[in-house]
Amino acid sequence: xxxxxxxxxxxxxxxxxxxxxxxxxxxxxxxxxxxxxxxxxxxxxxxxxxxxxxxxxxxxxxxxxxxxxxxxxxxxxxxxxxxxxxxxxxxxxxxxxxxxxxxxxxxxxxxxxxxxxxxxxxxxxxxxxxxxxxxxxxxxxxxxxxxxxxxxxxxxxxxxxxxxxxxxxxxxxxxxxxxxxxxxxxxxxxxxxxxxxxxxxxxxxxxxxxxxxxxxxxxxxxxxxxxxxxxxxxxxxxxxxxxxxxxxxxxxxxxxxxxxxxxx
Numbered sequence: 001x002x003x004x005x006x007x008x009x010x011x012x013x014x015x016x017x018x019x020x021x022x023x024x025x026x027x028x029x030x031x032x033x034x035x036x037x038x039x040x041x042x043x044x045x046x047x048x049x050x051x052x053x054x055x056x057x058x059x060x061x062x063x064x065x066x067x068x069x070x071x072x073x074x075x076x077x078x079x080x081x082x083x084x085x086x087x088x089x090x091x092x093x094x095x096x097x098x099x100x101x102x103x104x105x106x107x108x109x110x111x112x113x114x115x116x117x118x119x120x121x122x123x124x125x126x127x128x129x130x131x132x133x134x135x136x137x138x139x140x141x142x143x144x145x146x147x148x149x150x151x152x153x154x155x156x157x158x159x160x161x162x163x164x165x166x167x168x169x170x171x172x173x174x175x176x177x178x179x180x181x182x183x184x185x186x187x188x189x190x191x192x193x194x195x196x197x198x199x200x201x202x203x204x205x206x207x208x209x210x211x212x213x214x215x216x217x218x219x220x221x222x223x224x225x226x227x228x229x230x231x232x233x234x235x236x237x238x239x240x241x242x243x244x245x246x247x248x249x250x251x252x253x254x255x256x257x258x259x260x261x262x263x264x
Contacts, residue, residue, distance in 0.1 A: 001059070006078030007071070012059035013052045013079065017043025020111075022088040022257070023080060024051045025095030028170050029149045031058025031156070034092065034244055041250035047088070047257070052079060054098065056166050061158040067094075067173040073101035080109050088257055089189075090114040092244060094173075100180070100187075107188040112260050114253055116194045117201065117240045120212075121179035124205030134175065138168035184212045191230045192256040194249065196238035206232075231256055 003010045014032065022042060026034040032051030043049045055072055056062035065071065076098060080087055089110050091099025096118035103110045119125050125133075141164040144150050154160045191213055195206050210216050213230040220227040235246045243249065 004079045004082050006075050006082075009055055009063055009075060010061060011052055011054075011075065011079050013050055015048060015050045016040065017047050017049050019046040019048050020088060020257075021083055021085075022047040022049050022090060023076070024049060025054065025076065025089070025091035025099050026051070026057065027093030027095055028173075029057065029144070029153075029166060031149070031152060033058070033152055038244055038250055038253075042253060045250070045254040045257075050083070050087075052076060054095065056162065056169065058152070059156050059158065062162055062165060062169075067169045069097050069101050069173075069176075069178070070105065072098045073105050077102055077106040077109055080106075086111040088112040088114070090116065090253065091118070092116040093118065093240070100184075103187060103189050103191075104180070104183050110189040112257055113187075113189040113191045114194065114256065115191065116249075117196060117199055117243055119201045119205055120181055120184050120209050121205075122177050123179075124201055124209070126200060126202055129200045136171045136174055138164065138171055140171070141167035181208075181212060184209070187213065190260060192233065192253070193231070194233045194235065194243070194252065196240060196243045196246075197234050197236050198239045199243075200240035206234075 002013055004013060016039060024032065024035045024039060026032055031053045035051055039049045039051060053060040055075060086109060089099045096115045099113060100115055100118065103113045144167060145163060150163065153163055193210055195201060207216060210232045215228045215230050215232055218226055233252045235243060235248050238246050
């Protein structure tokens, strides 16, 4: 087990494999354990895979600060800076929001960006998803505690009694009415968007997101001369909640990384 200090927090991370570094950021109330099946596959494809537990999640302790995405991005940037050089960065759900903000705020640290199942504005989610976000309260902590994330937290968190605070902060963060559309137009790292075909995010928003990255705006041409650098993948038979378990995810990510442009 390894820890790196950034912005007053001691961040847990683990790594496997060798090669160019690829940092993985997990979803809300989870930990790097969310990538238990994906990480070995990416490591076997020749990557040094680094899983970081975010503020107040998994084996990383909390501080007296909300779950603010911009601040969490700065946190991870501080950890990545200790690895040296640019990294590949993959984020899922909450971790995808943090990864996107990190790439916008610290583009010098990110070579390739993979965003899995995220919206760039709150209204990009299906209405029932937004209603569920609005309905989540701190009182849900006891109900969620028996879940796998709750059990993992109880067994591994620096302060197992912090579970209620984790859920309370998550509930507050889900109410943030964000919209990063304008900033996404200036996103610098080469980017892969990955969604499920039954995602929590509306298909029209997925198309909007990809379009802001220059994708899907024209035919690539018979010779591929108009092929966009950024890519989009939709994985069949999956939802937001089981997308990481798709057997297609690792080859899609590996193919994107292997087709990466030369170092910038």
